[in-house]
Amino acid sequence: MTCVHLFRIRIAAGAALGAAAFGTPAAAADLPLKSPAAKAVYSWTGFYVGAHVGYGDGTLGPGTNPILEQGVVFPPTITGGIGGFQVGYNKEFANRFVLGVEADATFTGPTDPVRRPLGPFNASIDYVGTVRGRAGYSFGTWMPYVTGGFAWGHSQVRVNDGGGNVISEPGQYQTGWTAGAGAEFALSGNWTAKLEYEYIDLSRRRLGLNDFGMPGVSIDPRIHLLKFGLNYQLGDSPWSATPTRTALPESSDWSVHAQTTLLGQGYPSFRAPYSGTNSLPGVGQAQQTWTTTAFLGVRLWEGGEFYFNPETAQGFGLNGTLGLAGFSNGEAQKAGAQYPKIRPQRYYFKQTFGFGGEQEDVPDGPNQIAGKRDIDRLTIVVGRFAVGDFFDGNSYAKDPRADFMNWAMWASAAYDFPADLPGYTRGAVVELNRKDWAVRAGVFQVPNAPNSDVLISNPNNGGAVVEFEGRYSIFDQPGKLRVGVFGNRGNTGNYRQALAIEDANPAFDINGVMAGIRKDNTKYGFYLNGEQQIVTDVGLFGRLSWNDGRNEILSFTDVDRSVSGGLSIKGSRWGRANDTIGIGGAVNGLSSAHRDYLAAGGLGLLIGDGALNYSPERIFETYYAYQVNKNLTLTADYQFITNPAYNADRGPVHIFSGRIHGEF
Template sequence: MTRRSRSRDSLLAGLGFSLLALDGVASAADMSLKAPAVRAVHNWTGFYLGGHVGYGGGSFGPDTNPLPLQGVFFPHSITGLIGGYQAGYNFQLPNNLVLGGEADVSFLSTLDRPRLAPAPFNTTFDYIATARGRVGYAFGTLLPYVTGGVAWARAHVDINDVDGSVLSTRGRTHLGWTAGAGVEYAADARWSAKLEYDYIDLGARAYGLADVPLPDVRVDPKIHTVKLGLNYKIWDGPDSATSSDYAIRPPTPPASKDWNVHAQTTFLPQGYPSFRSPYQGTNSLPGAGRVRETWTVGAFLGWRLWDGGEFYFGPELAQGFGIGGTLGLAGFSNGEAQKGGAEYPRFRAQRYFFRQTFGLGGEQEEVADAANQLPGKRDIDRVTVTVGRFAVGDIFDGNSYAKDPRVDFMNWAMWASAAYDFPADLPGFTRGAVVELNRKDWAVRAGLFQVPSAPNSDVLTFKTGGAVIEFEERHTVFDQPGKLRLGIFANRGNTGNYRNALAISAADPALDINNVMTDIRRQNLKYGFYVNAEQQVMKDVGLFARASWNDGRNEILSFTDIDRSVSAGLSVKGSYWGRPSDTFGLGGAINGLSSAHRDFLAAGGLGLLIGDGRLNYSNERILETYYAYAIDKNFTLTADYQFITNPAYNADRGPVHIFSGRFHGEF
């Protein structure tokens, strides 16, 4: 089986399971997640679906050189943090003995690169799965249990080149056994939470490396995992129903204002036919047609700690790559594509942050229940402090019509102020603090964040930082609401200067300009601004526009290779043709580079996403249109088309026609 087919098989299997899970809980979507409202006598009988997060560790055996995977809050290990899904069935006997079965699959964390030691090869997992029996005793809403069964996993050994890049991969499936114990608590008649420990012995297999040539390696995985799970009972069965229709209509206890859970899944295939490409370089979009896909599944958990104090946690699984390996376009075409893509789903704790709101009194406003937002009331005049890990775009550069590639425009230059090189790791998140003062007609917010240790690095550092200040003004024009946001930003990071690299390369043409750039990196400043406007012109019709600029002297650190950008567009809801939940969007963007940045690329330089080896410069121009069709209140299917001229600013290549689909579900 080829690497691509393995990737597609794993994606489709995971996607199918996630969609089944979402479909099972969609009927409860409007409940968000309900407060504890448990029947006096809880019955555990029924089918359930759920998800879990956790942490694991163990060993592959001696001399296997395991990859260190991120533990974030814990030490790195052979699994790091883990996340995945489970499905099962319980049957409660009259004596309160509960018998059941459960299957689950767990995906692993990403590489903890600073802990990676040079080695001729490395060993790691792609996924771990189990199928287990469960035996427990029900103490009302509390269910302690023991569990055991079979386990299997796909592991692989990567053969490394002298520079650390992977030359080839050997993959095997391991089969073994698992045993463990746990306790599950019923929060209400449908929802339950569990804490479980499992020991997994996957059996030894030999990996032949003679053709490299290296000695054969014996991989013998033994793993310990601790998982925190959340289950939703999708069907009770006749023995546990208290009335004839209970199994058909789920209960609707009062909504909680102290905690909530939301989730989303987005599958986004994208492709283009062949285009004019007389030459291409290391970071070029391939001239031959390509099709690739991305898939994400994420959860959003909120907990009110006290009045005004809230904690949020957002785990996410992500799989796949952007077309061309997420390279070759400055305004990249898929906002779900991560620079650190993966063939199999990888788990990250993308968000974990604390928010404290200090009310200043006066008029209040309702806060809707939503992802990263607990329902209730708050003072309109308030000060809010947010500290932790999140995306800069969660708070800054918002726009009602072009902000989220999961539901509206997909192109990076459409949903963001593209010349704002916002601090972020490879999937687009950072750690930092934000303070916001909100009034009825305006707000001002400021943030300080960690920046990557080098361009396109997945390692965030405290040594330097990025800062942004944004002013937001709210107004009405002919009784139609609108907003204007003005932001200024500055990042100090480990980057090289374009003009210095060009001068050194010109003095000694034998030098590779990209090696020169790496050698001259030091702490440099990048600064700029953005303007972001939105205006409703009539009911369900809105306009948006952005303009952004940075100084363009030093390397881009985090986002993409754009120094100047303007974008604008239109968004129309389908109420005008009897489809009020549908959305039509049309927009365009023009991206540009500073003169120093152009000369660097023309001399063979490589950026974060682009670099054809030479350059016939012209502004990159993007036209995007989409139609989002609401299947129901939880699921949306989108068709999207993008026309990109001068991809990566190169008039010798293109234009490119990119066609996309998008399936998005949320509850």
């Protein structure tokens, strides 16, 4: 199968991640039909693509020291929360029996850092795949079935040194069999949902560890999976030029969208007379990241909505997302993975209270259900989300999947917004919206330490932000200005205190000193964020942000002062109305205490050269986004970064990027 075919399949399959959000089989059965005839003619015959989420458990065999993966609301297990994709074909016969074949791949959750066992090695299962037959019986719009067939998986052993660092990761493929049962239900349009149990038994294989002075370990996977899936029925001839008619009436109370983004970056060698623990290597390198996200929403009642966004992420930022304060890839997570990992990135309730009067149309879109809403309204959001979903927005520089890629371009870089390693938190947001202005406020959980993946519920710690947004026009051209103030309280160390202790005891390691003095400290600051349309399809944007710079950065990146801005131009003037050119730049800076800490050998979240000849980090970025069609966009991007990580002794760095972004 070609890369293009794989890409197309993944775009379509990404929409189906997380079908658990679509409710129970009983709810599916109660969906209204336009006429009794619709139920009578429903057929399961045809191709389909989809995806699933769920939960798993099992064993890898005795003495394997398995790594436990996060289960979100469930206990961690060898698989934790799971998710993946499927594709298949069914044939329904005149006697209502249905036979089919399905292939799928299932990925495990991220490692639970709190429960990682200590030992000379740890075993894990990275993913499993199956090719199965399905046999079912149609009861019209629902079908119970049994399934079974061939299975395979990839297991891995992480060999640890005495300090808990991974020094090698040998892995192997294992084959076996699978069996299970489930039921599938027609929802609306061409969408169906399924609930499925699957048992996977892979053959025992022994992995030799003689090179590390240890006997081999036998990996013997026995895995139980419970899956909630969502499939899109393509019909019996998906290659036909004539669109397939929907099998059931479409529902106006659902929203299903998806995106997939493959982003590759690389740079040639640059001047680097010395390097430290977190330095960007002077020798050139290339890396890629790949994410696929489903945006699933359901209207619960008048003004009430629930959204669920499961996401698979694979790959690494340059140097494992280390070496630049204004990092070059907005898709790069601090917790990269060799194989796809599944996380429920967003799950939140949204309640809107309208005040009456003038209304506005709400188009169908990601995390947005089509309809109308009052312009004067109060909105409350509670759950898990990214702070940037509701704050610090900008029409021209906000989405690294569509516009600028550098962290200092799509966000106010000095705003240390609360987040876990992928960039999400749990909390609540309240927004009051009027025609010409809005004010919104939020409170959030913070991680339990800098660069931690563990969010804590502690009344003494947390983050808060208040933002005012004003809307106006200059010569009939619309513009917006956002002003935000923020404060975080978390487990961080103070730069001056760490320097004083290290000065009095030169033999101490300053990073060890900093870890030892962490306590509940506060960081506060502000940001200004503006956008202004100049003429149709041409806009300017700019941001200014600042924090007090006394204590460690907790969540985002090593920036205490930042200014950025640029120009966005749509391609209507050269006959490419949906293409975009972006040109912009940013300058990042540090407080004096933060500079001295890095110069003394301190390490930040992303940077630390072991020494520092301080100069502000300067970034230039330009891109061209070429829309192939409404679902696919290709982007070429160039970034020029001087004084990477604020160090005038190193750089400059030339970073070249290519991005493939698909959505529907």
